[in-house]
Amino acid sequence: MHTTEPVAYDPQAVEARWQRAWAERGTNHVDLANGERPFYALMMFPYPSAEGLHVGNLFAFTGSDISARYHRLLGHTVFQPLGYDAFGIHSENYALKIGAHPMELTPKNVGNFQRQLERAGLMVDWRYKVDTSQRDYYRWTQWVFLQLHKQGLAYKKAAAVNWCPSCKTVLANEQVEGGACERCGTVVEQRFLEQWFFRIGQYAERLLTNLDTLDWSEVTKSAQRNWIGRSEGAEVSFRVDARDAQVRVFTTRPDTIFGATYLVLAPEHPLVDVLTTPDRVSAVRAYQERTTKQDLVSRKSVTEKTGEFTGSWAINPATGARVPIWIADYVLMQYGTGAIMAVPGHDERDFEFAEVLGAQFASQCGLSREAVIKRVVAGGDADANTPLEAAFTDDAAAHLVNSGAFDGTPVADAKAKVTEWLRAGGHAEPVVNFRLHDWCVSRQRYWGPPIPIVYCDTCGTVPVPEEQLPVELPHIADFKPDDSGVSPLARHAEWYNVPCPTCGGNARRETDVSDTFLDSAWYFLRYPNARREDVAFDAGITQRWLPVDSYIGGNEHAVLHLLYSRFVTMALKDGGHLDFEEPFTRFRAHGLIIRDGAKMSKTKGNVINPDEYVNEWGADSFRMYLMFLGPYQEGGDFRSQGISGVRRFLDRLWAAVRDADREGTPDADVMRKLHQTIRKVGEDTGALAYNTAIAAMMEYMNVLRRAERTVHVDEVAPLVQLVAPYAPHLAEECWEQLGHTGSVFDAGWPAWDAALMVEDTVEVAVQVQGKTRGRVQVAADATQEDVVRAALDDPTIAKFVTGEPKKVIYVKGRLLNLVV
RNA sequence: GCCCGGAUGGCGAAACCGGUAGACGCGGGGGCCUUAAAAGCCCCUUCCCGCAAGGGGGUGCGGGUUCGAGUCCCGCUCCGGGCACCA
Numbered sequence: 001m002h003t004t005e006p007v008a009y010d011p012q013a014v015e016a017r018w019q020r021a022w023a024e025r026g027t028n029h030v031d032l033a034n035g036e037r038p039f040y041a042l043m044m045f046p047y048p049s050a051e052g053l054h055v056g057n058l059f060a061f062t063g064s065d066i067s068a069r070y071h072r073l074l075g076h077t078v079f080q081p082l083g084y085d086a087f088g089i090h091s092e093n094y095a096l097k098i099g100a101h102p103m104e105l106t107p108k109n110v111g112n113f114q115r116q117l118e119r120a121g122l123m124v125d126w127r128y129k130v131d132t133s134q135r136d137y138y139r140w141t142q143w144v145f146l147q148l149h150k151q152g153l154a155y156k157k158a159a160a161v162n163w164c165p166s167c168k169t170v171l172a173n174e175q176v177e178g179g180a181c182e183r184c185g186t187v188v189e190q191r192f193l194e195q196w197f198f199r200i201g202q203y204a205e206r207l208l209t210n211l212d213t214l215d216w217s218e219v220t221k222s223a224q225r226n227w228i229g230r231s232e233g234a235e236v237s238f239r240v241d242a243r244d245a246q247v248r249v250f251t252t253r254p255d256t257i258f259g260a261t262y263l264v265l266a267p268e269h270p271l272v273d274v275l276t277t278p279d280r281v282s283a284v285r286a287y288q289e290r291t292t293k294q295d296l297v298s299r300k301s302v303t304e305k306t307g308e309f310t311g312s313w314a315i316n317p318a319t320g321a322r323v324p325i326w327i328a329d330y331v332l333m334q335y336g337t338g339a340i341m342a343v344p345g346h347d348e349r350d351f352e353f354a355e356v357l358g359a360q361f362a363s364q365c366g367l368s369r370e371a372v373i374k375r376v377v378a379g380g381d382a383d384a385n386t387p388l389e390a391a392f393t394d395d396a397a398a399h400l401v402n403s404g405a406f407d408g409t410p411v412a413d414a415k416a417k418v419t420e421w422l423r424a425g426g427h428a429e430p431v432v433n434f435r436l437h438d439w440c441v442s443r444q445r446y447w448g449p450p451i452p453i454v455y456c457d458t459c460g461t462v463p464v465p466e467e468q469l470p471v472e473l474p475h476i477a478d479f480k481p482d483d484s485g486v487s488p489l490a491r492h493a494e495w496y497n498v499p500c501p502t503c504g505g506n507a508r509r510e511t512d513v514s515d516t517f518l519d520s521a522w523y524f525l526r527y528p529n530a531r532r533e534d535v536a537f538d539a540g541i542t543q544r545w546l547p548v549d550s551y552i553g554g555n556e557h558a559v560l561h562l563l564y565s566r567f568v569t570m571a572l573k574d575g576g577h578l579d580f581e582e583p584f585t586r587f588r589a590h591g592l593i594i595r596d597g598a599k600m601s602k603t604k605g606n607v608i609n610p611d612e613y614v615n616e617w618g619a620d621s622f623r624m625y626l627m628f629l630g631p632y633q634e635g636g637d638f639r640s641q642g643i644s645g646v647r648r649f650l651d652r653l654w655a656a657v658r659d660a661d662r663e664g665t666p667d668a669d670v671m672r673k674l675h676q677t678i679r680k681v682g683e684d685t686g687a688l689a690y691n692t693a694i695a696a697m698m699e700y701m702n703v704l705r706r707a708e709r710t711v712h713v714d715e716v717a718p719l720v721q722l723v724a725p726y727a728p729h730l731a732e733e734c735w736e737q738l739g740h741t742g743s744v745f746d747a748g749w750p751a752w753d754a755a756l757m758v759e760d761t762v763e764v765a766v767q768v769q770g771k772t773r774g775r776v777q778v779a780a781d782a783t784q785e786d787v788v789r790a791a792l793d794d795p796t797i798a799k800f801v802t803g804e805p806k807k808v809i810y811v812k813g814r815l816l817n818l819v820v
Numbered sequence: 821g822c823c824c825g826g827a828u829g830g831c832g833a834a835a836c837c838g839g840u841a842g843a844c845g846c847g848g849g850g851g852c853c854u855u856a857a858a859a860g861c862c863c864c865u866u867c868c869c870g871c872a873a874g875g876g877g878g879u880g881c882g883g884g885u886u887c888g889a890g891u892c893c894c895g896c897u898c899c900g901g902g903c904a905c906c907a
Contacts, residue, residue, distance in 0.1 A: 219901075222824045226903040233907080251907060264907090302905050330905040340907045348821090349905050435906055558902075628845070630832065634825090637832065645845045655860095692834065695844035702844090708861060765840035770888045772840055796874095809887055815839045819887050 009654035011618025015729040019118065027743050030125045032528055032541055035077025040545045041068035042524055042584070044553030044561075045130075047085045048109040050094055053116040055600065055608040055626070055638065056554075059593050062623045063632045063688065064552040065122045069725035070685045071550075072123070073749040079545060080123055081527040083130035084110050087138070088516030092447035096480060102447045103475055106133055116610065121619050121728050123745070128530040132519035137526065138449035139470035140536035144522050144568065145441075145514060146452055146463050151575050153199045156461070159440060162295050163191040163485065170444045170485070188295035191485055195442035196451060196512070200567045204228055204434040206581075207566055216587040217633065223558035229435025234419045236341060236428040238263055238314040241322055245274060247314055250336030250433055253343065254422060255414035257318040258403040259376035260341035261367075263325045264307065264353070266333040267291045275325055277311025284308050284327060291329045305330060305353040309364045316341075317427040318404070318418075324365040328353060336433055344373045344391065351391035376402050377411060439564065441515045446479035446488045448513030456500035456507035465501050471509065487511045521564040522572075524548055524583055537577075548584045555589035562587070588688055591635020593626070600638075608638060620727035621647040627690035627726065649698050650730055653723065656704060656711045657734040666712040671756055673703045674715060678752040681722045690726070697722060713738065718750040766791045767817040768800040776816075784810040791816055 022028055043064035046057050061082075068080040086106050095102040110131060117124070130137050148154045161170045166186035170193075200207075208228045211221045233252035240246060247263055265272055267288045276284045287308045291299065307328030316323050330349055331340055344354035354361065354372045361367045375388055379398030384407075392398075395411040406414060406421075422428035442451065450471045452464035464471055474495050479488050489495060490511040500507035522536075528545045529537040562584070569583040592599065595606040613622045625643040630636025677700040684693035700719065704711055717738055724731035724744045735744035758780065764787055765775050774797040776790040787810060791797050807819040 219824060223902050226823060229903075229906070231906075249907080253907080300905070305905085328905095330907090332906065335906045342907085347907070349907075352905090433906080435903085555901080628832090639832065639846070642832065642846050649845090652860095691832095692844080695834075698844055705861090763840080767840085767888070770886090775840065807887060809839085811839050815888090817839080817887055 007658065009651050009730070011620060011650075011730070012615075014733045015119070015121065015619050018729040018732045019121065021732070025743070027745065028123050028125050029127065030077060030079045032079065032545065035079075037076045038545055039068075039071045039076035039078045040524075040528075040548045040550070041071065041078055041080040042527075042548045042551045043080075043082065044551075044557065045083045045085050045520070045523065046113065047088065047090055048106065048113045049090070050098075050105070050109050051607075052109075052112050053120075053610055055593050055610055058120055058610050058622075059626045059635075060552065060554060060590050061117070061120065061122055062626055063590050063690065064550075065120075065124075065623075066627065066685065066690060066725040067550055067552065067688065069123050069728065069745060070749070072745050073721065073724065073747075075748065078123070079125065079128075079528065081128045081130075081530070082117065082122065082124045082126075083523065083527070083530075084113065084132065085516065085520055085523075086110060086131050086133035087448045087519050089443070089445060089447070091133075092445060092479070095447075101475075101477070102133075102479070119614055119619055120610075120623065123728070128527050130523055130526050130530050132516075132523065133447070135470050135472060136533065138473070138519070140526060141449045141514065141519055141522070142452040142464070142469050142471060143466060143536050144572070145449075145518070146466060146469075147575050147577065148198055148568075148571055149453075149463050151571060153202070153571055154196055154441075155199065156194055156196050158192045159195050159197070160190045161193055161195070161444075163189045165189060165483070170481070190292060190295060190299075193442075193444070193485055195440050196453075196510075196514075197438040197440050198567070198571075200439045200564070201434060201436055203567050203570055204230070204436045205432070206570060207436075207563065210566070210582055214582060214587070215585060217555070217589040219555055220558040220562065220587060220589050223555070224563055227436060227559045227563065231433050231435075233431060233433065234422065234428045235337060235431045236317065236422060238317065238323070238341065240275065240325070241313040241315055243275075243312070245271065247271060247325065247339050248337045249339045249341045250431065251341055253346065253415070254419045254428060255400065255403075255406075255409075255411060255417075256343040256346050256376050257316065257341065257418060257422070258400075258406070259343045259345045259374045260316055260318075260323065261321075261344065261372045261374055262323045262342045262354075262361075262365075263314055264328045264331045264340050264342050264350075265310075265325065266331045266338040267327045267329055268333050269327070269338045271339075272310065272327055275310045275312040280309060280311035284310060287327065294329070299329060300332070305349070305356045307353065307357060309360060317422060317425065324361075324367070326357075334437055335435065343376070345375050345388050346377050346391055346393055348391045348393065351388075374402065376400060439515075439517075439567070441518055442512040443515055444485060444487045445481060445513055446473075446476070448516060449473065449519070450489065451510040451512055451514050453510040454498060454501060454507045455510070456503065456505055458505050459500055459502045459507075462500060462502050462507070468501065473513070487513060489513070517560055517564050518568075520561055521568040524551075524565070525569075525572075525578075543579065546578075547580050547582060549586065551584040551587045552590060553587070554592070558589065588633060590632055591630070593629070593635055593638050595638045608640075613640075613643070617643055617647055618650075618729075620730045621650055624650070624694060624726045628694045630691055632688045632690050646694070649694075649701055650727055652701055652705055653716075653719065653734065654730065656701075656716045657720065657737050659711065660713040660716050660738075661710050662713050664712060666714045670703055670712075670715050672759065673700055674718060675752045675754075675757045678718060678722065678750050679757070682749065682752070685725060694726065720744065721747060721750050762813045764790075764813065765815045766794075766797050767815065768797070769819060770817060771800075773797050773800050780813060784808065784816075787816050788818070791818070 041064060043061055068078045072078040091102050091106055095105045163170060164186055208230055211224060231252050233250060234254040235248050235250050238247045307326045310325045310327060312325045313322045314325055342350040344350040358369055361372050373388055377392060377398050378384060378401045379394060384401035398411045400406045400409045400414050406418060409417060419428055419430050450473055452471045454462045454464060456462050476492055481488060496509040496511055498507055498509055525537045528541050532538055565583050570581045572578045573581040600607045621643060625646045628646055677696050680696040681693045704715055720731050720734045721744060731744050760780050761777050762780050763775050763777055765772055774794055776794060778787050778790055801818055801820055803820050805818045805820050809817040
């Protein structure tokens with residue numbers, strides 16, 4: 001005879017078994033039409049890279065999954081879908097690099113992701129998977145484009161793009177580093193192409209003010225506010241001297257208009273040709289050509305100021321003085337009116353310009369330094385005549401000088417007063433400007449949804465009728481971009497030549513595809529409708545499930561993806577397709593997993609392959625370890641040795657359930673700790689404070705198994721429910737061991753009983769003069785007098801109490817402070 | 821430059837509303853069990869002085885408020901992120 005070894009926890013077996021069971025029983029399937037208390041838990045879908053799932057992905061998904069499972073245990077019907085952001089320049093570039101075709105490569109990558117994700121044990125209803133590169137998805141992306149077009153929110157205009165002459169391709173701004181192509185280092189040029197834009201600028205104010213109503217991570221909201229960049233000011237008209245023309249400028253400092261000593265136009269400003277005098281034409285033209293050649297990134301970076309005088313003069317409406325009109329590349333056509341009034345005395349850029357080009361101001365305009373750099377604001381020791389060594393921009397407690405009737409007005413009041421005065425004279429209007437510019441959705445690429453527009457010789461620009469969607473992306477072998485500046489699709493006449501949908505005459509398709517960010521700007525609407533072939537989204541289902549209750553994702557998408565999604569939702573609401581305008585009620589940004597203090601990247605060679613860890617420790621341990629690293633919303637440093645602590649905890653839980661005693665009664669002290677733990681774990685899990693929830697469970701385990709005591713079944717069963725969101729496979733197995741036949745995820749969340757939580761004695765810290773000198777054990781209901789007596793009875797404390805206590809501060813059950 | 825975060829032991833980190841700083845885990849030390857090892861279990865582990873009892877210091881830096889400050893206020897330093905020739 002030999003004793004049978006107790007069965008040890010074998011994560012591989014347990015996980016395989018439950019993944020099979022979940023699939024067979026449909027545990028993760030959601031009844032979208034009937035479920036009670038619907039809860040839409042969304043996580044940012046991944047781009048299916050060839051490298052496979054990254055720990056960062058798994059960290060993000062696990063955090064979302066825990067929240068989703070917790071809500072299910074609380075009794076919600078939880079819909080947690082997942083899919084793939086499979087279109088886009090990343091996939092296309094990678095395909096080009098390895099010489100594969102994205103249409104074949106993408107499904108392979110998706111398959112690999114799918115396999116890895118299924119091992120992670122996410123509570124995803126895979127029947128509602130989306131893949132943005134599939135025709136049954138991008139058909140509706142094109143539909144979204146058409147709705148925006150119908151509402152007048154899509155328009156076409158010529159705009160500058162970055163062009164790499166070596167790669168022969170259009171580059172995104174992020175792909176330009178210091179004026180050069182990030183991949184080959186060639187100097188990037190500007191090209192002007194006709195492109196499609198969405199009028200997101202029209203929604204700037206709404207996108208900004210709605211932020212106050214959203215329950216989002218503060219970092220994310222602040223990033224959006226910066227990006228939208230609202231600024232209040234005025235548009236001021238300057239009449240051009242001796243000509244029938246005027247220059248409109250935008251300024252946030254109308255109060256400094258008495259110090260506006262010259263104007264500057266962007267080199268591409270349409271008035272430049274009109275204003276340039278014959279003697280200045282060659283210099284101005286040369287300067288314009290130079291700036292056009294510059295790439296967009298270095299154009300916007302700070303370099304030494306340059307510019308040219310146009311030969312024309314304008315009249316300052318406040319002073320009546322003649323001021324010269326210049327052009328300079330530090331003024332951007334895209335912002336404001338593309339022209340500024342320069343106040344060198346009180347603007348650092350204008351000051352630098354006036355200093356650097358001082359010689360030209362003297363020789364070409366006949367203006368001395370003092371005439372150009374004029375003080376109109378003074379503060380501190382300075383007065384109207386104090387010379388300016390630098391631009392004076394400290395407006396606090398400053399007032400206007402050399403400003404006629406406004407002398408002495410505090411800067412704080414002057415803005416409104418001067419604007420009103422200018423407005424009354426017909427020279428200015430108060431305006432609000434936004435930095436947010438319209439969204440360019442055209443991509444001169446292959447791997448995206450063709451923009452559903454046709455150009456007809458007779459009818460002009462014609463949207464493709466909705467019933468003719470999708471405009472299918474053809475399988476072409478030569479999808480590589482070339483130096484034509486148009487999409488590879490433009491090489492395929494057999495594809496782009498079509499009859500006009502309106503008149504049947506000769507027409508050509510738009511050959512650009514749309515931006516990947518459009519694919520992801522509406523995917524949350526598609527998930528609950530992923531099986532519908534007749535509509536993009538159904539009104540009833542959408543009303544039932546949206547807006548999204550909880551959205552979790554990385555803050556790298558704080559601006560583009562989240563802002564575009566909000567814009568598209570607003571636009572669809574205005575078009576009558578939705579009855580809400582904010583898609584994500586609650587958004588939380590998760591942190592980043594770093595390693596050895598550095599971001600994980602292939603070049604650093606510090607990338608973690610999740611498969612290795614799942615094989616060695618099991619998915620449950622790996623999930624739980626990722627959550628234990630640090631606060632979820634801050635991320636943490638991955639140390640491979642740390643995982644053993646979490647695994648040890650799960651081993652002990654396994655053993656506790658296996659050996660649990662069904663006879664007898666649970667221990668009162670243990671049960672007290674249990675109820676405290678239930679409360680703590682629930683509060684922390686709801687707040688995404690996963691690291692401290694896990695710590696609380698570990699702490700309970702230390703009590704439960706202290707000195708290898710035998711555990712009673714009632715002491716351990718609720719812990720199985722608490723751990724379920726974190727280690728779902730193990731929890732199911734333990735739940736079954738405890739004699740249940742249904743899933744633990746249908747068992748509910750245990751309730752805590754405040755009466756069972758109270759301690760009968762408490763430890764009170766005793767301070768003398770605010771310094772902790774000892775602690776005393778007292779009954780939980782002890783009065784202040786009881787505690788003082790107990791403290792003074794303790795000689796180690798009493799020796800610090802010299803004389804009669806003057807003041808006694810008692811914080812019930814926690815602390816006593818004696819002041820002598 | 822402006823706007824958001826953050827800085828706590830050897831390490832990852834905790835600390836509700838201003839109330840015992842360092843929970844939980846890693847690492848380290850010691851013990852029990854074992855022929856031995858592994859595993860498991862128990863104890864210790866903020867720093868300095870001390871054999872100990874005990875004492876003193878301590879949450880990036882400098883001030884302040886308070887009986888009491890990691891937490892609040894003022895002034896900085898450094899790190900991470902966003903915006904930025906945006907008028």
